[in-house]
Amino acid sequence: MKTNNADLLPHWIIVGIAFLSLGIAVYVGHRYEHTLMTTLPEERRIIIRTVFYALAILAFPATNLVRHIQLRLNQTMPGNTTASSRYFITILVSIILMESTGVLGFVMFLLGDDFNTLYIFTGLAVLGLFLYRPKQLEYESIVTALDR
Numbered sequence: 001m002k003t004n005n006a007d008l009l010p011h012w013i014i015v016g017i018a019f020l021s022l023g024i025a026v027y028v029g030h031r032y033e034h035t036l037m038t039t040l041p042e043e044r045r046i047i048i049r050t051v052f053y054a055l056a057i058l059a060f061p062a063t064n065l066v067r068h069i070q071l072r073l074n075q076t077m078p079g080n081t082t083a084s085s086r087y088f089i090t091i092l093v094s095i096i097l098m099e100s101t102g103v104l105g106f107v108m109f110l111l112g113d114d115f116n117t118l119y120i121f122t123g124l125a126v127l128g129l130f131l132y133r134p135k136q137l138e139y140e141s142i143v144t145a146l147d148r
Contacts, residue, residue, distance in 0.1 A: 007084050011091045011134035018095045018129055022122050025106045029118050039112035048111065052104040056124050063097040063132060071138060075145035083143040091134050098128030 028036070040048075067090060074086040105121020 005136070008087075008134045008136065008139060010084075011088055014088075014092055014095055015129060015133055018099050019126070021099065022102045022125055022129075025102060026118065026122055029106065029109050029115065036110055037112055038110060045108070045111055045113060049108055049113065049117065052108055052121070056101045056104055056121060059097055059101050060128060060131075063094055063128065066097065067094050067132060071142070074142045083139065083146050087134070087139050087142055090138075091132075094132035095129060098125055098132055101125040101128060 070090040070093065074083070074090060077086075102122050102125030105118045105125070108121065109115070109118040
């Protein structure tokens with residue numbers, strides 16, 4: 001069954017809001033750098049940064065797994081929920097998980113790390129938003145499975 005591209009408009013709006021929030025975080029970091037920062041000792045920041053990098057690295061395969069499970073559930077779970085609303089939840093969860101990577105970078109920046117850390121985590125979040133964006137084929141597979 002052929003689907004309409006307009007069905008995914010709310011999904012893309014969520015992605016756009018996520019991109020915008022990452023941009024706002026970078027802007028706020030530049031604009032209010034000295035008033036927001038709380039400098040922790042370097043040794044402490046290294047430990048926190050290492051944990052945050054590990055979380056960011058783990059977020060990618062975890063998001064992929066959660067998304068895969070959600071897509072299969074969207075295709076097989078009974079109920080009256082539309083394909084669009086099922087896929088919307090999948091996209092929302094994926095975007096929130098990837099957006100959290102950008103939040104980790106902003107937190108590190110607030111704890112006293114430089115802009116490099118903020119840019120790296122924000123870049124990872126943008127990469128995740130790109131990887132887990134709404135895809136027409138995924139949506140069509142849900143619509144097809146629900147029509148059976």
